[in-house]
Amino acid sequence: MVKRSIPLVEFLRNTNGSILIITHENPDGDALGSGLALYKFLKKKGKEVYIASKDGVPHMLDFLPGAQEVIKPDDRFYDVGIIVDASGFYRAGTDVKVGKKIRIDHHIGGEFYGMHDYIDPNAPATASLVYEIIKSWDESAMDKDIATCIYTGLATDTGFFRYSNTTEKTFELARELVSWGADPYYVYTMFFEREKPNKMKLIARVLETLQLHENGLVAGVTVFKRFLDETGTTYEDTEGLVNYPRSIEGVRVAYALIEKPEEGVWKVSLRAKGDVNVGKIAERLGGGGHKYASGAKIEARSYEEALARLLSAIREELKLQKVHA
Ligand SMILES: [Mn+2]
Structure with missing residues (x-):
């Protein structure tokens, strides 16, 4: 040693x-x-x-x-x-x-x-x-x-x-x-392996929101605040949900967009698969993190606005980092 x-x-x-x-x-x-x-x-x-x-x-x-x-x-x-x-x-x-x-x-x-x-x-x-x-x-x-x-x-x-x-x-x-x-x-x-049954119900709702973008290079899920209320779960239970879109074949950037109305923001978790640097995507949104895992908070009045800003940051970085399908 x-x-x-x-x-x-x-x-x-x-x-x-x-x-x-x-x-x-x-x-x-x-x-x-x-x-x-x-x-x-x-x-x-x-x-x-x-x-x-x-x-x-x-x-x-x-x-x-x-x-x-x-x-x-x-x-x-x-x-x-x-x-x-x-x-x-x-x-x-x-x-x-x-x-x-x-x-x-x-x-x-x-x-x-x-x-x-x-x-x-x-x-x-x-x-x-x-x-x-x-x-x-x-x-x-x-x-x-x-x-x-x-x-x-x-x-x-x-x-x-x-x-x-x-x-x-x-x-x-x-x-x-x-x-x-x-x-x-x-x-x-x-x-x-100590999950609560309610978390499974949250996962089911969240997976229904799955979206693919950029010819399948980007995939993500959304956690609306009402999902937490309806399933009796908390923000803590959203941890790790971003790994589901990442597991899809061909996906290089995965995101989970989480509504936090009490802070007036949409929290985004980003994960990379392969050699995309998602830290750079988070930086564009005022956040930070690692090459493979990062996060940011997006101030937006609506889901559409938050998603549009997230996708444009992803698109710009994919272009800059020369990532193609
Ligand atoms: Mn660490």
Whole structure:
């Protein structure tokens, strides 16, 4: 194992103040997995550490060790703030008062706070960066709980080892985490196989909205707010619906357009199949993300207007990126 000297490790080692770890809005498996792994590790190291998420912990991630300890961001002042798995503190969805800002992340671009940031856009997950930090600090502090958190981040960000960011190194990391006690079957069943029957009813409605565009290069679904009301589901249940249009043969860009009238916006999730960069599409709409997964919020008065703006951003990028059927 290569031991790297990491300035962040030296900084945290010498910190006696309070530390707030914070995730992005609507946290996913990597945000909470990497955040909780770091939280548990820093606790073991005797640090005064807290973990916060504006939207709490979604049902499919409530099995993560330490999930009950996640707090809502508050008005307290923390000496150090660490944003995980996000391109900056603005992604926390709320203002936090911290003395020093640090970012641990694998997104391209974003905000930089200085030499104690730990950012690697080539990492498959932020969780793998947290694992590097722990290994270079004190690997003997690894345990089953921390391994489970890191494994969940790695698994969810690679589509459970199916996406194109899955490499030999990903499996090597996964093997190490399993040797520390992470249980792939446990994580898989807790994450995927605890759906509520109402979610199936929501999926049925949403699939009815399927549309194909650009000769089948683009496919998407729409989640109208009334679908949630009619099926007794919430926005949390819309997570992952974009994977259905992506699974269609020939589709290169998939979207899920989600009506959020209380915010006056349409939220869009984008997924790429093959070598289209959907991060660029999201940027055109004022959002951001990765090459393969991104999102944005479209301010529009009607569904037609939101869809037209989304499709025009997709069309322009497909032309620029020279993507043809
Ligand atoms: Mn991530």
